[in-house]
Amino acid sequence: MDILLAGAIFAVVFAGVLVLLSERGTEIEQRQYITRRMIRPADEFDVNITRKRAPQATPLLSLLLKFNPVRKLEQSMWQAGIYSRVLDALLIIVLLFGAGWVLGQTIWGDQTFALLSALVLAAMPIVFIRFKRKRRMKAFNNQLPFALDLIKSSLEAGHSLARALQVLVGEFADPLGTEFRTVLEQTRIGLPLGRALEDMLQRVPEDDLRLFVVAVKVQTEVGSSLASIVGRLAEIIRTRQRLRLQVKALTAQSRMGGLVVGLLPALVLGAFSLIQPGYTDALFYDPTGQKILKVAVGLDLMALITIRRLLRVDY
Numbered sequence: 001m002d003i004l005l006a007g008a009i010f011a012v013v014f015a016g017v018l019v020l021l022s023e024r025g026t027e028i029e030q031r032q033y034i035t036r037r038m039i040r041p042a043d044e045f046d047v048n049i050t051r052k053r054a055p056q057a058t059p060l061l062s063l064l065l066k067f068n069p070v071r072k073l074e075q076s077m078w079q080a081g082i083y084s085r086v087l088d089a090l091l092i093i094v095l096l097f098g099a100g101w102v103l104g105q106t107i108w109g110d111q112t113f114a115l116l117s118a119l120v121l122a123a124m125p126i127v128f129i130r131f132k133r134k135r136r137m138k139a140f141n142n143q144l145p146f147a148l149d150l151i152k153s154s155l156e157a158g159h160s161l162a163r164a165l166q167v168l169v170g171e172f173a174d175p176l177g178t179e180f181r182t183v184l185e186q187t188r189i190g191l192p193l194g195r196a197l198e199d200m201l202q203r204v205p206e207d208d209l210r211l212f213v214v215a216v217k218v219q220t221e222v223g224s225s226l227a228s229i230v231g232r233l234a235e236i237i238r239t240r241q242r243l244r245l246q247v248k249a250l251t252a253q254s255r256m257g258g259l260v261v262g263l264l265p266a267l268v269l270g271a272f273s274l275i276q277p278g279y280t281d282a283l284f285y286d287p288t289g290q291k292i293l294k295v296a297v298g299l300d301l302m303a304l305i306t307i308r309r310l311l312r313v314d315y
Helices: 002-022 027-038 059-066 069-079 086-107 111-156 161-171 176-188 193-203 207-222 226-250 252-275 281-285 287-310
Strands: none
Touching: 069 086, 069 111, 069 193, 086 111, 111 161, 111 176, 111 207, 111 226, 111 287, 161 176, 176 193, 193 207, 207 226, 226 252, 252 287, 281 287
16 A cells, blocks of 8 residues: 555656646747846845845844745756746655655655655755756856857947847857847846846856956946957956866866765665665664664765865865
8 A cells, every 4th residue: 555655656746747847838938937037126136246245134134035945946946947936846846755755664664764765855856956057057158258259259340239149149049048138138128238137147146157247347337348358258267167177177086986985885785685685684674774774874975975075176
């Protein structure tokens, strides 16, 4: 009966995932959704491009806004290019948590393992969103230097910045083309160009794009040559990208070693469970073995997190 219940829950979750992925809509609907959700009154928020902390009304309000998980999940979905409702994602997370709990209780009959399996399954949509977000941000950064070269050429040819952005939208695909198309649509309905670029910085929170937004704001206030600034900025971004690739190449061996060391115990345990199940029965069904397995899982997770933190390079 428990297995049938777990299978039913998995079927419902699988159907929900398919519905979520199939309701992403066309590109026009996505742009309309972003434009509708991202345009707010001018006094509601302001993007601080200098990374300074904006003044808040009260410390409690600042804390609530900082740790609002639903708002952060919605922003992550925007940045990942998933334009479904955040309630759909929350529903899938809840269903996966329940399915994982039933599955853990059915297989192991232990509260701790049931909670662990529930948390693992519930984290899968968040991991998927973060993966999509990371891949989309990487694709945007790869397109950005070439887009800046095109903007520089258009400005040197005598076009305005708005016309240069129109040319850029026609030449580049998603995600860069889609984001700048949203900027143009926001300017057509009356939003200033600087504010529209700041809204795009909310959807694409990348330092390279932040430099471009700063350059446009400086040119608007000071009146310097934007073409030369954009050309120099493209060179700086390419230098930063080369440095990022060098750091990634130098730390590749250590990252792979940490991943192998962290996953090796789980792989060996899984192999023994398939080849000779009697060797691992004591870990899953004996109370002392379950305690040892819980400690081992905790230490393994701590090792993975520690290695990841040690290999993180901030520059």
